[in-house]
Amino acid sequence: MALLETINVVKQFGGLTAVNKVNFRLEPGQIVSIIGPNGAGKTTFFNTLTGIYSPDGGEVNFNGRSLLKLRPDQIAARGISRTFQNIRLFPDMSVVENILVGMHVHLRQSPLATLLHLKGFKKEEADAENKAVELMHYVGLRDVGNELAKNLPYGAQRRLEIARALAAEPLLLLLDEPAAGMNPQETEDVTRLFRSIRDDMGTTILLIEHDMRVVMNISEHICVMDYGEKIAEGTPAEIRANPRVIEAYLGRGAVAGQHEEKLQ
């Protein structure tokens, strides 16, 4: 059974159709990329999945249940966690606190236990703190637990955002351009991190990415979007050879040129 399935999802802004009848299936345990030129509707598609936008048509099923009409926090509680294209941490909270917010849906503490500092509350808080530090280490951050998130360097902020998303113990992790703004070394490191996340935790990963080294290196399956529509789907090798994809990225002339090249 597919973990995530969208059927004819449509999202419109006024006259603009940002996502147009996208059918998409995601099998559990896969790493899948969505690629496409700027403005192709990739982030909008993410936002419809996470409930930040509600789709104007179609269906979104996750883990066998519909996500339609759910609020973003309810969808998060179902097991979809995400990062953002332009990093959205809680800048004036510490690193550990940022990760603890990610655990929100799993913390069971009642207001009464909180006020009275009952045993269960203290234990839960201590466990959560331990787990937060573990996650911090897991994504490669050390000794910065008490730093404010805004004081971290750019690459570390990206990592923290991933740790925060993992804190929710998601079934599906959505990464929106996770390697944007990183140098080749950092890019390689996070690519390895994504693969280990999938291998260690069994988390399914869906990512939007422009950096083809990441995409081709890590994806088992690639979905290409252009003008709000899904124009191609397949393994990295298939996508690389697909003329429609090349056309979408480089323009019609490029494909024609390639064609001529082949003739010669």
Next chain:
Amino acid sequence: MVPLFFKQLLEKLNRGFWPYAIILGHTTLGTALVYTTPRSNLAFLTLITSFFSLYWFRADTRFKIVAGVLLALVVIPIVGVRNIFYLEVIFQICLFAALALGLNIVVGFAGLLDLGYVAFYAVGAYLWAFFGSQQYFVLHFAPGTQPSNLPFLLPGDAFYLFLFLAIIVAALTGILLGLPVLRLRGDYLAIVTLGFGEVIRVLANNLDKPLNFTNGPQGITPIQRPTMPQAVVDGFNDLLGGLIGHPVSTADMYNVMFYLFALAVIIVIIFVTRRLDDSKIGRAWTAVREDETAAIAMGVPLVRMKLAAFAIGASFAGVMGVLLAASRTFISPESFSFMQSIGVLSMVILGGSGSIPGAILGAATVTILNLQILQGFSLYLSELRQSDAIIPLINFAWRDLSTQLDPAKYQRLLFGLILILMMIFRPGGLIPAKRRKRKLASVEAAAEK
């Protein structure tokens, strides 16, 4: 250079036995000054600021608690009944500190700009004003036409019950007002809360017909107080009469009692706020303040968390409303104007948005400035006006000074100025909010393995 030197000096004074010496010295000096010159503003300021040194200097917690308890429960009541005006000032500081702490949850923690906060204060005040007075039997009379021999609906001791009822009623009002409002963000939220604040005041002003619930602009009076057993007054006199120097009346004792109630409420509020702040709820509030979209994507239920902030903030104001109604025995819509909301908000911002000690310091600063320093200046100026004194050099007779020049009237101007300067030089407030530093070293070490 000077600030650096000052900073180093303070650091030096914050080590070893110095803090103890300073705290003891400051408190004793303040107490002695107020005790010997019960009318001096300076003496009172010395005493009040000793709370600040108690907070600021590093000393053993047990020492601090003992000193604080002595100061709050022994010194203040004694000097308070010697000059009842001081007790009034301190009571007002407590009232506003509680309001500032409540608003701090809404504005400082959850980042929801609420410009109608006194509405909840009004709800608490009118709750006890209605049930704790004869108002129930006045329902069918237009304001001012009721007979004079009406009975009271409830005994004065119901006050205690209403302290708790006010929590519930104010919280429910908060939820009720919050539900339609909290889907809005930023500026829109501020405008709508402003509107709701005014709605409550206008309701209080106009609910004298068709049924006379609030007695309109004339307000409700007399409002009952809980009973004061003669034994308490006698006991107080026996215990402390010698130090006070004159027998304490029941009326004075009421002032002491309301001061103690306000103090107790503040302590509860601080306790609740700190516990909540350091839990899932508090973190969710801060997350909502920092980035709503990211918070909701991490599974924080926005509306529920905002409602919780609204309701808890409101309940603090509700309790204080009951205390206000009982201590004043009179309530009118004027006490709940928009300027009051702004006043409490400026206390929060002055003290440091999101900071608990900041909110209290902000409330104390603004209240003392209002009631003591500016009034004191006004008094001083009017004394000068009546004297034959002349300003040397420019040869200006104080007598000719315009009566328009009255510092007490420049309150708003001064606050505006203070707020502007604060925003430029210390945007975090007097005591900026700090995130708790966790002891992570051992946790990190454990995680390494």
